[in-house]
Amino acid sequence: MGAPRVAMVAGETSGDLLAGLLLDGLKSRWPGVQTLGIGGPQMVKRGFQAWWPSDKLAVRGYVEVLRHYREIVGIREQLKQRLLRDKPDAFIGVDAPDFNLDLERDLKVAGVKTAHFVCPSIWAWRPERIEKIKRSVDHVLCIFPFEVELLAQHGIAATYVGHPLANVIPMVPDRAAARAALGLPADAQVVAILPGSRASEIKYLAERFFRAAELMQRSRPGLHCLVPALAALRPAIERAARAAGMDGKLHIVDGQSHAVLAACDVTLIASGTATLEAALFKRPMVIAYNMNWLTYQLMKRKHLQAWIGLPNILCRDFVVPELIQHAASPAKLAAATLQWLDAPERVSALEQTFSALHDELRRDTPRLAADAIAQVLAG
Numbered sequence: 001m002g003a004p005r006v007a008m009v010a011g012e013t014s015g016d017l018l019a020g021l022l023l024d025g026l027k028s029r030w031p032g033v034q035t036l037g038i039g040g041p042q043m044v045k046r047g048f049q050a051w052w053p054s055d056k057l058a059v060r061g062y063v064e065v066l067r068h069y070r071e072i073v074g075i076r077e078q079l080k081q082r083l084l085r086d087k088p089d090a091f092i093g094v095d096a097p098d099f100n101l102d103l104e105r106d107l108k109v110a111g112v113k114t115a116h117f118v119c120p121s122i123w124a125w126r127p128e129r130i131e132k133i134k135r136s137v138d139h140v141l142c143i144f145p146f147e148v149e150l151l152a153q154h155g156i157a158a159t160y161v162g163h164p165l166a167n168v169i170p171m172v173p174d175r176a177a178a179r180a181a182l183g184l185p186a187d188a189q190v191v192a193i194l195p196g197s198r199a200s201e202i203k204y205l206a207e208r209f210f211r212a213a214e215l216m217q218r219s220r221p222g223l224h225c226l227v228p229a230l231a232a233l234r235p236a237i238e239r240a241a242r243a244a245g246m247d248g249k250l251h252i253v254d255g256q257s258h259a260v261l262a263a264c265d266v267t268l269i270a271s272g273t274a275t276l277e278a279a280l281f282k283r284p285m286v287i288a289y290n291m292n293w294l295t296y297q298l299m300k301r302k303h304l305q306a307w308i309g310l311p312n313i314l315c316r317d318f319v320v321p322e323l324i325q326h327a328a329s330p331a332k333l334a335a336a337t338l339q340w341l342d343a344p345e346r347v348s349a350l351e352q353t354f355s356a357l358h359d360e361l362r363r364d365t366p367r368l369a370a371d372a373i374a375q376v377l378a379g
Helices: 013-029 062-085 099-107 129-136 146-152 175-181 198-217 233-242 255-263 273-280 292-303 309-313 330-341 346-363 365-378
Strands: 003-011 034-039 049-053 088-093 114-118 139-142 159-160 189-194 222-231 251-254 266-270 283-287 321-325
Touching: 003 013, 003 099, 013 034, 013 088, 013 114, 034 062, 034 266, 049 062, 062 099, 088 099, 088 365, 099 114, 099 129, 114 129, 114 365, 129 283, 139 365, 159 365, 175 255, 175 330, 189 198, 189 273, 198 222, 198 233, 198 266, 198 273, 198 283, 198 330, 222 233, 222 255, 233 251, 255 266, 255 273, 266 273, 266 365, 273 283, 273 309, 273 346, 283 309, 283 330, 321 330
Parallel strands: 003 034, 003 088, 034 049, 088 114, 114 139, 139 159, 189 222, 189 266, 222 251, 266 283, 283 321
Antiparallel strands: none
């Protein structure tokens, strides 16, 4: 066939980055490919025709979603009608499953080939989504290797395309260069503290993480504690530091989470994608999470695995400690974090485990994704 016309929806910054990689693969395979729909700056830079900007869909939390619900549903309905009037050769939903799966289902029923990039985390929670995925998509592009087999058990075609972060983060991070860039002594002991990238995570985690840092510094007076902060969250992080009695005792850095992870000896970190980044930087960590009690009870019932942290899920073992809810006390967080600093053999073994994981996740994502879309188009 000639160059296809492909509609896409990416819902936030991470989706825009993923879609950018996919567009690189599509453009390499079909230089004249037409792409259109909802996207962000990375997609537009690659010639994507954005009918709406992706930040229209970047809404988190139940209250925020309810506030924007009518607008988001209205956008989805307008997009659907436009695509049904002038059908593309394929539709690719990039993450944003709550928005994309219903849209994919309606387009698939109308005869449009559909794919979804990033398997929704049915392996962690919300297993009821599996039937919805089956009804909605012809193919899933997976970023974790075990997902392909899981989907195959339910009759869903899928391709493992690697995790994009594995190509961004170097196999051997340069700790000395990162410390020099951040103005840290080369021989210091450094703890990176990452209490999350959402306001709700800062609310429930930052103060207890910083109280743990106070206990660690009291135990080791020369210890440096680094905190990478998104600009929008910095005031809340500074308030939490003051409440924990750590005002002026933490090295709060604007952004630069990758530099902070490269520079540190160990990280105390909120469960989420950042834990995978820490693993790719080959850093020992303590994963913690705390949330609203009712939300936790609801989540706990739907949780399907023994682990919540991505490094542990991918390694199918507790390779790093997880402290959740009441177990995430400042004293326990501090003790578990400091243990890594006194266990060089344990750290060395973990580095080997994480190097093997990095190697498994590093693939030519743009090419593999484009090859899978070509299969979908070929039927």
